[in-house]
Amino acid sequence: MDDELKLKSQVCFPVYALSREIVNVYRPILEEIDLTYPQYLVMMVLWENEPQKVNEIGDKLNLDNGTITPLLKRMAAKGLISRKRNTKDERVVEISLTESGKQLQTKAAEVPQKVVKAMGITPEDLMQLKDLVVKILNRAK
């Protein structure tokens, strides 16, 4: 059989597997603060700067609006964020944090350390991985 068609020789499969593994590591840790991984990413984007438009958030996370719209709606239903139409341009929806969403940041502060610990890998490997992945991501787009 063509070696190229073997799972072991594929690069893409390990990346796909690692990505799911990462989400699985986050799951129990984020469950304690009632967030999923994509929801946590949205919160990080908003903790950094707010309000932001729906598409600004989607662009930062590389998420299509078929994904981001229902994601934000679930987060609004949980009371983490609020959605307001921009009065100047009625097409735009501005996403802000609620008081509850702001307060969650304190609890979330422990997440990164917990994740590194749960993954059981060295910060050096993590940094090397990040640099390489970012390099490839930039070239791939």
Added chain:
Amino acid sequence: MDDELKLKSQVCFPVYALSREIVNVYRPILEEIDLTYPQYLVMMVLWENEPQKVNEIGDKLNLDNGTITPLLKRMAAKGLISRKRNTKDERVVEISLTESGKQLQTKAAEVPQKVVKAMGITPEDLMQLKDLVVKILNRAK
């Protein structure tokens, strides 16, 4: 704001983004042979060795049976694979390739080159990425 809670300083987000980017690169290429990325992975597992039990396939792809069972059913509905209960042990379902599934391998032979080309990255970077990711994956589990 705590630097650790910034998207840019997170390692996990680039991996998650790259994984989705990879699937997006595969999508149009696999569309030509009417496969999704997870379906393509299953085919690779079966082209290498056949028949295999449901869980053998799931273990190789790190997929839960809540994922793998419906995935295999969709593939059976497409006529790519067949599902037979093992007569010795009626709990086991053996997955085999149909004639159509076997023949697909020829068409799939071009997929790896097409993907490398579409991603626009060097084989060296790819290999380096793979080694690093595999190393981390092994430690993380």
Added chain:
DNA sequence: TAAAATAAAATCGCACACGATATAATAGCG
């Protein structure tokens, strides 16, 4: 300025992904 083009969100349909639970069959053990 009215019609066409564009832009921002939302909606729809389908395919994962996974935890939790259910179901059925076999294995193991007293």
Added chain:
DNA sequence: CGCTATTATATCGTGTGCGATTTTATTTTA
């Protein structure tokens, strides 16, 4: 030998992801 534990799949519910289409609002252009 029957009863319990285990094993292999299947099922269910929820939450992504994404392409395609739709809706509404704004901008451009003839």
